[in-house]
Amino acid sequence: MTYLKTKWFGVFLYDEKKIKDKKLFPKEPDEIAEKIYLMQKGGVLEEEEYFKKHKPVVDDERLSSIGKIGKVKKLYVMGKEFGYDNDLLRKACIKLAMRKIREEQEKRERRITEAVETLDDIIKVTNILLERMRNWYDYFSFEGGDIEDVLAIKVGDKKLDKIEEENIKNLAKLIVSLQKARKDIENYIKKTMEEMAPNVSNIAGAMISARLIARAGGIDKLAMFPAGTIQLLGAERALFRHLKDGTPPPKHGIIFQHEMIKKAPKEKRGKIARLLATKISIAAKADAFTKNFIANELKKEMMEKYEEIIKSKEK
Amino acid sequence: MKKIAEGIFKEGKRIFTENLTPGKKVYNEKLVRYKGKEYRSWNPYRSKMAAAILNGIKEIPIGKKSRILYLGVANGTTASHFSDIATEGIIYGVEIAFKPMKKFIKLCEERKNMVPIFADANKPELYEAMVEEVDLLYQDIAQKNQVEIFLKNMEKFQPDKGIIMVKARSINIAMEPKKIFERVRKEIGRKYEIKEAIKLSPYARDHIAISVEI
Numbered sequence: 001m002t003y004l005k006t007k008w009f010g011v012f013l014y015d016e017k018k019i020k021d022k023k024l025f026p027k028e029p030d031e032i033a034e035k036i037y038l039m040q041k042g043g044v045l046e047e048e049e050y051f052k053k054h055k056p057v058v059d060d061e062r063l064s065s066i067g068k069i070g071k072v073k074k075l076y077v078m079g080k081e082f083g084y085d086n087d088l089l090r091k092a093c094i095k096l097a098m099r100k101i102r103e104e105q106e107k108r109e110r111r112i113t114e115a116v117e118t119l120d121d122i123i124k125v126t127n128i129l130l131e132r133m134r135n136w137y138d139y140f141s142f143e144g145g146d147i148e149d150v151l152a153i154k155v156g157d158k159k160l161d162k163i164e165e166e167n168i169k170n171l172a173k174l175i176v177s178l179q180k181a182r183k184d185i186e187n188y189i190k191k192t193m194e195e196m197a198p199n200v201s202n203i204a205g206a207m208i209s210a211r212l213i214a215r216a217g218g219i220d221k222l223a224m225f226p227a228g229t230i231q232l233l234g235a236e237r238a239l240f241r242h243l244k245d246g247t248p249p250p251k252h253g254i255i256f257q258h259e260m261i262k263k264a265p266k267e268k269r270g271k272i273a274r275l276l277a278t279k280i281s282i283a284a285k286a287d288a289f290t291k292n293f294i295a296n297e298l299k300k301e302m303m304e305k306y307e308e309i310i311k312s313k314e315k
Numbered sequence: 316m317k318k319i320a321e322g323i324f325k326e327g328k329r330i331f332t333e334n335l336t337p338g339k340k341v342y343n344e345k346l347v348r349y350k351g352k353e354y355r356s357w358n359p360y361r362s363k364m365a366a367a368i369l370n371g372i373k374e375i376p377i378g379k380k381s382r383i384l385y386l387g388v389a390n391g392t393t394a395s396h397f398s399d400i401a402t403e404g405i406i407y408g409v410e411i412a413f414k415p416m417k418k419f420i421k422l423c424e425e426r427k428n429m430v431p432i433f434a435d436a437n438k439p440e441l442y443e444a445m446v447e448e449v450d451l452l453y454q455d456i457a458q459k460n461q462v463e464i465f466l467k468n469m470e471k472f473q474p475d476k477g478i479i480m481v482k483a484r485s486i487n488i489a490m491e492p493k494k495i496f497e498r499v500r501k502e503i504g505r506k507y508e509i510k511e512a513i514k515l516s517p518y519a520r521d522h523i524a525i526s527v528e529i
Contacts, residue, residue: 007444007447036444039444040434074473076448078447078448086427086428086430087427089430089445089447090427093430093431093432093445094420094431096433097420097431100433101416101420101433104413105413240488240489243489244489
């Protein structure tokens with residue numbers, strides 16, 4: 001039997017007794033990193049291609065075009081026997097890891113999580129500051145308390161009054177700029193979702209889509225989830241509480257924010273959540289794989305079933 | 316400072332390793348000088364291996380020349396202590412999350428016996444080419460299928476020894492940790508001889524360290 005095995009420093013052709021032939025890589029971290037990168041992407045190296053004529057046994061699906069898949073005898077060789085030391089391996093692996101991290105950083109669908117969480121933080125912070133501003137304003141007036149009222153405030157003529165006035169107005173301006181930041185980030189998320197997941201955002205709305213994709217870790221991952229999982233994304237704590245302590249199971253997570261569920265009578269929310277999750281699941285598959293726009297038909301079907309559920313006397 | 320194992324020292328209730336890169340801290344641990352050498356305090360609340368040592372694990376299968384495959388290396392907190400001990404060996408650190416990996420790469424630039432592998436430990440075939448003979452597989456991965464990952468990698472790399480830090484709550488939140496540990500021991504015991512099983516409380520809740528031999 002002739003076997004083929006690729007190590008980080010070269011490709012080996014061997015049998016039960018000895019190494020019959022080999023192709024070593026250049027002793028350069030960059031080139032070695034490039035070879036391993038190609039392999040990890042499922043590619044076949046030219047050095048591997050070279051041994052194809054020997055019809056070797058291989059144990060990696062990646063090499064099914066080179067040889068026969070089967071059990072491969074373990075090859076005991078180490079780089080240093082051929083002058084490839086650990087330092088070269090370390091440098092090559094650092095290069096490779098950095099390259100793959102850069103690829104990861106470039107994925108917008110990973111970064112959308114940060115935008116969604118920033119939006120949540122802005123909303124939280126804005127609400128806290130609004131309440132503070134109104135509390136402060138209460139000392140100066142019997143009515144009002146909106147941003148415009150605060151911006152028009154007159155505290156008094158003393159030196160400290162002027163300083164106080166400036167500070168309370170600064171607070172109002174801060175809130176105005178936070179509100180603008182919120183609009184901007186919502187727009188960004190909306191546009192991103194229309195491009196990244198047109199079907200899901202059409203069915204569920206941009207914000208819910210962004211949250212679902214962020215939670216799943218990408219549209220591809222969301223597309224692999226069963227509808228039941230999508231229904232409960234974001235309700236993990238309630239789900240685990242249910243599993244652990246036997247509290248009632250949650251009916252919905254992130255998708256609760258959808259008007260269709262939020263506005264439905266309590267006893268119908270579970271059914272509607274199931275319906276919505278099913279449609280999102282189909283939409284996500286279209287966005288991730290076929291890229292066809294099917295949201296219109298999906299939505300029509302969904303609305304018909306929704307009407308049925310709402311009308312039905314059954315609980 | 317008393318030597319308790321190769322490269323590991325104890326003073327009072329704390330354990331230390333000799334700093335491979337003197338003057339540098341990895342995770343804001345305490346640096347201590349003793350007889351002209353610098354030691355790094357090994358924090359059992361941050362590192363499960365330190366917890367296992369303090370809880371009395373009998374065999375610590377790491378020495379000067381150890382070759383270690385470390386799955387779930389994260390920032391490299393524990394791995395940095397391995398790197399202090401295995402000065403003539405090598406530590407391959409596998410991690411899938413890119414944020415901790417960024418920190419780990421920095422560490423690998425400073426410590427010549429560490430190699431970063433940015434990959435999924437579920438797919439050992441993707442890093443098989445980089446990992447040369449190893450004598451210890453060490454795993455700390457909080458995933459539901461952590462035992463499957465461990466067995467898959469043991470099978471692939473055939474090290475003499477393996478240590479897995481089992482986190483019960485990642486496997487099943489609803490089941491009692493005791494039952495999970497029993498089940499895990501059975502599952503691992505079918506393939507490998509279990510040498511020790513050590514609870515990591517109070518340092519880490521619902522965790523045990525299981526060490527095996529081929």
